[in-house]
Amino acid sequence: MKNTTTKRLFYALIASLFILLSAVISLSAYKPVSASADTAVPYAAPSHLGIKLDGKSGSTLQFTVINPNDYPIEVEYNTNTCNSAHAKEWVDLENLTTLTVAPRGSVTAYVTIVGTVRCVAFSYVAKDFDQRMIVYATDYNSSKKTISLLYTSVVHFSDCLKVQVAGTGWKINVFNPTDKAVQIEYNKKMCFKEHAANWNLEKLKDLYTESDYLPAGVSTQITISTNGTATAIAVSYVLGNTRYITYAYNLSTSKSITVKTNVIPV
Numbered sequence: 001m002k003n004t005t006t007k008r009l010f011y012a013l014i015a016s017l018f019i020l021l022s023a024v025i026s027l028s029a030y031k032p033v034s035a036s037a038d039t040a041v042p043y044a045a046p047s048h049l050g051i052k053l054d055g056k057s058g059s060t061l062q063f064t065v066i067n068p069n070d071y072p073i074e075v076e077y078n079t080n081t082c083n084s085a086h087a088k089e090w091v092d093l094e095n096l097t098t099l100t101v102a103p104r105g106s107v108t109a110y111v112t113i114v115g116t117v118r119c120v121a122f123s124y125v126a127k128d129f130d131q132r133m134i135v136y137a138t139d140y141n142s143s144k145k146t147i148s149l150l151y152t153s154v155v156h157f158s159d160c161l162k163v164q165v166a167g168t169g170w171k172i173n174v175f176n177p178t179d180k181a182v183q184i185e186y187n188k189k190m191c192f193k194e195h196a197a198n199w200n201l202e203k204l205k206d207l208y209t210e211s212d213y214l215p216a217g218v219s220t221q222i223t224i225s226t227n228g229t230a231t232a233i234a235v236s237y238v239l240g241n242t243r244y245i246t247y248a249y250n251l252s253t254s255k256s257i258t259v260k261t262n263v264i265p266v
Contacts, residue, residue: 046126048133048151049075050106056142059113065122067101075099075107077122080114087121087136088152094250094258125156132156160261161235161246170224170251174214174235181213182237184220189227196234196247197262204234238266 050066067073078087080095087093099107101124111120123134131153140147161184162175170190176182187196188206195203206227214220224233232249243266250258 046129046131046133046153049122049124049135051122051135051137051147051149053140053142053145053147054108055145061111061113061120061140061142063109063111063120063122064106065099065101065109066106067104067124070103072103072105073101073124075101075109075122075124077109078111078120080112081117082119082121083117084119084136084138087119087134088150090121090123090132090134090154091260093121096258127156130156157244157261157263160244160263161237163233163235163246163248163257163259165251165257170226170233172222172224172233172235172248173219174222174246175219176214176216178239179216180239181215182239183213184210184222184235184237186222186224186235187233188223189225190230191227191232191234192230193232193247193249193260196232197245197260199234199236199243199245199264241265 047068050064050068052064052066054062054064056062065075065077067075076096076098078093078095079097082093082095099109101107109122119136119138120140121134121136123132125132132155134152134154135149136152137147137149159178161182162177164173164175165171174184174186185207187204188208191204194200201207210220222235231251232247233251234245234247236243236245238244243264245262245264246259247262248257248259250256
């Protein structure tokens with residue numbers, strides 16, 4: 001009985017040594033994967049604008065706007081003070097203007113204080129990320145030249161059609177900035193912007209589809225007629241399972257216009 005027990009212990013010891021040896025051999029062949037440049041892709045989030053308050057002259061605030069990127073950008077800002085909720089979502093800003101800023105460069109911007117509204121709003125589109133990077137502020141001291149900035153971003157679809165007022169009678173230039181030919185659809189009459197933004201087929205009763213595709217990088221002109229109190233236009237195209245919408249409002253005889261974009265599934 002004793003010999004049997006001894007043999008069992010001996011065989012168990014041999015089996016344990018075999019398992020241990022196998023593990024050592026396996027580990028010697030294993031090479032850990034490191035986060036090298038070949039295996040790890042860093043994520044670089046887009047940067048917000050730098051904003052400095054330079055001072056105030058009368059009812060006009062002066063700012064220095066700084067481009068944090070190594071490439072030129074188009075900075076948009078509201079030339080009048082605005083509602084902070086509008087600034088945060090970048091909607092219903094009716095006094096926008098654009099400045100080109102060189103890589104790592106800066107420009108001067110002027111904002112007029114209107115009434116009791118105190119918010120200032122600046123942004124640019126980080127096109128590689130399809131994000132509009134927004135900086136806004138309601139808390140600033142012009143005498144001390146201090147400002148407390150708030151940061152947000154909203155989705156921006158840079159490959160939507162670009163719309164410009166071309167003349168009286170609401171002749172609209174539509175430009176295709178994509179690298180594909182697209183078939184344009186638009187409402188032949190003015191509509192309401194909330195219907196245009198979501199391509200509401202129950203409300204857009206005058207839709208028209210161009211028979212010819214608009215080539216990449218080419219513009220065409222369409223005519224939109226008046227329609228009661230409606231003040232917006234709606235233009236779109238479909239790629240894959242997505243409808244890309246460009247809608248515009250605040251059309252002016254001075255050929256200014258407020259342009260927005262949206263996408264919806266189809």
